Amino acid sequence: MSKILKIAGMPNLHSHAFQRAMAGLTERQSNPSDSFWTWRELMYRFASRITPEQLHAIAAQLYVEMLEAGYTSVCEFHYLHHQPNGLPYENAAAMSQAIIQAAQDTGIRLTLLPVLYMTGGFDGRALNDQQKRFSHSVENFLGLIAKLQTQENDKLKIGIALHSLRAVPEMAIREVLAGVSGKFPVHIHISEQMAEVNDCIATRNARPVQWLMDNVEVNQDWTLVHATHLDDAELALMAKSKATVAICSTTEANLGDGFFRLRDFIGKDGAFGIGSDSNTSISPVEELRWLEYGQRLLHRQRNIAVTADQTSVGEFLWRKAVRDGRVSTQQDCSEDYLILDKNAVAFAGVNDTTLFDRLIFCGNRALISDVYVAGKQVVADGRHADRESIATNYAKALNELLA
Numbered sequence: 001m002s003k004i005l006k007i008a009g010m011p012n013l014h015s016h017a018f019q020r021a022m023a024g025l026t027e028r029q030s031n032p033s034d035s036f037w038t039w040r041e042l043m044y045r046f047a048s049r050i051t052p053e054q055l056h057a058i059a060a061q062l063y064v065e066m067l068e069a070g071y072t073s074v075c076e077f078h079y080l081h082h083q084p085n086g087l088p089y090e091n092a093a094a095m096s097q098a099i100i101q102a103a104q105d106t107g108i109r110l111t112l113l114p115v116l117y118m119t120g121g122f123d124g125r126a127l128n129d130q131q132k133r134f135s136h137s138v139e140n141f142l143g144l145i146a147k148l149q150t151q152e153n154d155k156l157k158i159g160i161a162l163h164s165l166r167a168v169p170e171m172a173i174r175e176v177l178a179g180v181s182g183k184f185p186v187h188i189h190i191s192e193q194m195a196e197v198n199d200c201i202a203t204r205n206a207r208p209v210q211w212l213m214d215n216v217e218v219n220q221d222w223t224l225v226h227a228t229h230l231d232d233a234e235l236a237l238m239a240k241s242k243a244t245v246a247i248c249s250t251t252e253a254n255l256g257d258g259f260f261r262l263r264d265f266i267g268k269d270g271a272f273g274i275g276s277d278s279n280t281s282i283s284p285v286e287e288l289r290w291l292e293y294g295q296r297l298l299h300r301q302r303n304i305a306v307t308a309d310q311t312s313v314g315e316f317l318w319r320k321a322v323r324d325g326r327v328s329t330q331q332d333c334s335e336d337y338l339i340l341d342k343n344a345v346a347f348a349g350v351n352d353t354t355l356f357d358r359l360i361f362c363g364n365r366a367l368i369s370d371v372y373v374a375g376k377q378v379v380a381d382g383r384h385a386d387r388e389s390i391a392t393n394y395a396k397a398l399n400e401l402l403a
Helices: 017-022 038-045 052-069 092-107 129-134 138-149 168-179 192-204 208-215 232-242 249-253 262-267 286-299 313-330 356-363 387-402
Strands: 006-008 010-015 071-078 110-116 156-160 160-162 184-190 222-226 245-248 271-274 338-342 370-372 376-380
Touching: 006 168, 006 313, 006 356, 010 052, 010 110, 010 222, 010 245, 010 271, 010 313, 017 038, 017 387, 038 156, 052 071, 052 092, 052 370, 052 387, 071 092, 071 313, 071 370, 092 110, 092 138, 092 208, 110 138, 110 313, 129 370, 138 156, 156 222, 160 168, 168 356, 192 208, 192 370, 208 232, 208 313, 232 262, 245 313, 262 286, 286 313, 313 356, 370 387
Parallel strands: 010 071, 071 110, 110 156, 110 160, 160 184, 184 222, 222 245, 245 271
Antiparallel strands: 006 338, 338 370, 370 376
C-alpha cells in the first residue's frame, strides 16, 4: 500500500492572491441582477486599499493553504502593480516583490505573471480610477519583466499575462510578445463572460478565441484562462494549438460564468489544468470534483472525464491536470510530490485502481500528510511549519483592510 500513496503535486494555473482576503465578503445580494460585473466593482474597491506589506501577508497565507491542500506550484496572475492613485511605488516592482517573497517564505514553486492592463474595453476606452493601479505602458511593462527575470531560479519563473483582449490592444500584444526575450509562458483571460464575447464580435468581427488564433501564433507556451464560451471552430483550434486551458471550476461557479466544454475538449485531446482563481476555495480536490460534477449536471450523465484508455475519472483528471499543468508553469516540477495519509478512513482497502477516485470523490477530510517541492519537505503531518506565524500576519492585514 505504501508505494501507491506518493502522487505528483498539483500545479495551480491561475491565482489572484489578493482575492483570498475577499473570500466570503461578496455573497450578499447587492443588485437583483448580481453578476460577474457587479462582483468586479466590489473587487476593485477592495483592491484599492491593499499595500505591499498586506499583499505579502495575504499571499503567504494563501500559499500555505495551497501547499497543505496539495498544490505545489502556482501561476500568479498579478495585476495589482501601483499605488491606489495609479502612481508607481518608489520601487516599481514592490507588489511583485511581495508575491515573490511570499512564495520564498512558504516554499511554493512560483510562476509569476505580471499583467499588462491598458484599456477599459474593446472600444479602447481609458481605464477608470479604480483600474489605474493595474495600468502599464508597453515600455514600462517590458522594463518590469526584464527586471524580474534577473531573479529567476529553480523555483521562480517569470512569464507575462495579457489581462484580456478587452484590456490589451492588438498592437500592444504584438509589441510585448516581440519585446520579451527567451522562452516564457503567456497567460490570458478569454471568453469568460458572454458580454465579453459579444463585445469582441461587435468590435473585431470575431469571437475572442477565434480572433486570437487568427492574429497571434498561439502554441503550448500559452495558457487560456476560462475559455468558457466557445463555438465548435474555436474548440477545435484551441485543441490543435496545444495551448493549455486553465479551468477554475469553483470561481466559475461562484461568479456564474458557465461550464467549459470539457467532454468535447477531451475528445479532441485538448490540454487543460486547474486554477483556484479568486481563491474562495483552496483545494485541487474540489476543483477537480466540481469540474466533473458540472459536466454531469450539464449533460445529465455520469463519469464523463474519461478516455477509452483511462476509465477512472479521478485518475484521469489528476494525472491530466498535473501533466498539462506542468507545461503551463514552464518549470521542472518532477520533484514536487505529495504523500497521502495512509491512515485515513477514506483509503481503507484502497488499491492502484481506486486511489484517485477515493482521493477526489470520498468526502472533504484533508487526505494529504506530507508535501515536497523540489524534493524539499514543506508540509509535515498536514501542517506547514510556519502556519501559525503566517496566519497571525494574515489576520492583522485583514483586520486593517476591513477596519
